[in-house]
Amino acid sequence: MADSDGSKYKGDFRIFENVDELATGLVDYIAAISEMSVKERGFFSIALSGGSLISFMGKLCEAPYNKTVDWGKWHIFWVDERVVAKNHVDSNYKLAKEVLLSKVPILPSHVYSINDNVSAEEAASEYEFVLRQLVKTRTVNVSESNDCPKFDLILLGMGPDGHVASLFPWHALLDLKDDWVTYITDSPKPPPERITFTLPVINSASNVAVVVSGATKAVAVKLVIDGYCEESTEVAAALPARKVQPTDGQLVWFLDNEAASKLDSVASQPPPA
Numbered sequence: 118m119a120d121s122d123g124s125k126y127k128g129d130f131r132i133f134e135n136v137d138e139l140a141t142g143l144v145d146y147i148a149a150i151s152e153m154s155v156k157e158r159g160f161f162s163i164a165l166s167g168g169s170l171i172s173f174m175g176k177l178c179e180a181p182y183n184k185t186v187d188w189g190k191w192h193i194f195w196v197d198e199r200v201v202a203k204n205h206v207d208s209n210y211k212l213a214k215e216v217l218l219s220k221v222p223i224l225p226s227h228v229y230s231i232n233d234n235v236s237a238e239e240a241a242s243e244y245e246f247v248l249r250q251l252v253k254t255r256t257v258n259v260s261e262s263n264d265c266p267k268f269d270l271i272l273l274g275m276g277p278d279g280h281v282a283s284l285f286p287w288h289a290l291l292d293l294k295d296d297w298v299t300y301i302t303d304s305p306k307p308p309p310e311r312i313t314f315t316l317p318v319i320n321s322a323s324n325v326a327v328v329v330s331g332a333t334k335a336v337a338v339k340l341v342i343d344g345y346c347e348e349s350t351e352v353a354a355a356l357p358a359r360k361v362q363p364t365d366g367q368l369v370w371f372l373d374n375e376a377a378s379k380l381d382s383v384a385s386q387p388p389p390a
């Protein structure tokens with residue numbers, strides 16, 4: 118559906134029968150972008166979120182990906198991270214380590230986790246500093262239009278409130294234009310202290326995938342993609358996920374049937390071949 122300014126929400130939508138098929142589709146997609154990036158640039162820069170999407174990435178540890186993916190070329194970042202110790206149950210790093218990083222031959226020096234010994238503000242500023250060095254060496258590509266890092270792939274989940282990364286509805290962080298990495302100390306979802314990429318960085322990526330499953334997110338999915346939902350009084354345009362529109366990159370949504378169940382505009386599309 119069109120916004121009040123006439124613009125339409127753009128993206129590709131892949132809808133799967135269940136979460137197992139979604140996970141297979143997602144890892145196929147990640148492996149293909151990894152191969153293309155390594156061929157074109159010699160590196161693959163990927164930024165992970167936390168939450169349910171990480172569990173789907175476990176399939177990358179299985180055949181054929183465990184052998185075919187060029188793990189030595191992967192450089193792994195976090196789109197957002199909770200400012201807790203790396204062994205804390207809320208740590209996005211811990212989740213990714215358990216599901217993927219400890220099971221494939223990724224180089225430890227290519228895993229860019231946050232400094233968990235400092236405040237959220239310092240952690241964000243250190244993370245942005247590291248990112249700036251890696252953009253200088255082009256380990257992470259750069260956007261020609263705004264000098265932001267241009268990740269080969271950014272993976273986002275979405276909460277039932279429409280938040281992506283640690284960018285929450287109506288929060289002032291949504292308006293940041295010049296920062297790459299920022300921090301929040303009043304996150305509506307615990308834990309309260311987090312760091313997060315800003316929208317300009319997310320929207321500068323070459324590829325962005327939003328991965329959403331489950332019936333509890335069906336209303337938010339409809340608000341974001343169709344621009345309205347009769348069952349909700351939320352303002353669609355205020356949902357952070359609706360502000361994810363890559364400037365020069367490709368956006369793909371991976372949905373299971375339950376998350377897509379309220380959509381009118383794309384629900385009738387056949388699953389990808």
Ligand SMILES: O=C1O[C@H](COP(=O)(O)O)[C@@H](O)[C@H](O)[C@H]1O
Nearest residue numbers: 166167168169170274275276282
């Ligand atoms: O707090 C967070 O939530 C979102 C969504 O998580 P999910 O478990 O509902 O899929 C996640 O994408 C984000 O990275 C995380 O910090």
